[in-house]
Amino acid sequence: MLIRRFLNRFKRQESPQDRDDLGILGILVFENTSEVIQAERVLKNGGWPIRVMGPPPGIQSGCDLVIEFPLMEELHLTRLLTDAGIPPLEVVPVNDPLLKPVDLFHTKDFGRYLMVRAANMKLTVDKETLVIVNVSGGGCPDVPYLAGLMVGQTLSNTPRPGIMGHTLCGYALKLALEEIERQCLP
């Protein structure tokens, strides 16, 4: 199953030390991936220390990504998200380990071209012109749409898959774009 394979790439638990830094953690559960992506954008723009994670095994509802946040900020964050029109389905204290995206990126240098794979998505750019020459991978219905928008565009001009995408593949493509920008842009 595509979602299960995607989440299997996240299999490393955070160290207790990292988790202690933010105090008691909670997770925000949403109805679909599109809402998770929107909520991440809203909360990161607000400077909140949140991360998109794979959910613990006990969470059966909602989509297959959740947002981890400091539980003491629950009121602020749920109000902010409700005002933005994306209230979470559930707010759950973290009792089980979350699945963290880790070792997520694989970079392959083809000489003139550089490919970054994030989970199940691959993004390839021309290193000289910074034009995106290929988007592949995944199996989500919005991948051809995203590829159509992005191929032929430069890194600085491309539509953002984090805004245009609505699926796990869209989210992975967002990560790939951010990583390739980190490697290619000054």
Add this chain to the structure above:
Amino acid sequence: MSVTIDARGLSCPQPVLMTMDEIKGGSEKEIKVLVDSEASKENVSRAAVSQGCKVVDIAQDGEEYTISLARD
């Protein structure tokens, strides 16, 4: 004159990159690209169009596709 790129058996993005190299470095008016997956067919076509080429024809033979491209 035409040039043929045999990208069968290769996974993305390699068929795209071979096509891009020919589009940028070659001089033939017509480029034929052989691929053996639907995804490669879509990706090669999309990349070629983004580089100003025209997809003249896509012929399917079983699981294999021959994509005919023309430079504008």
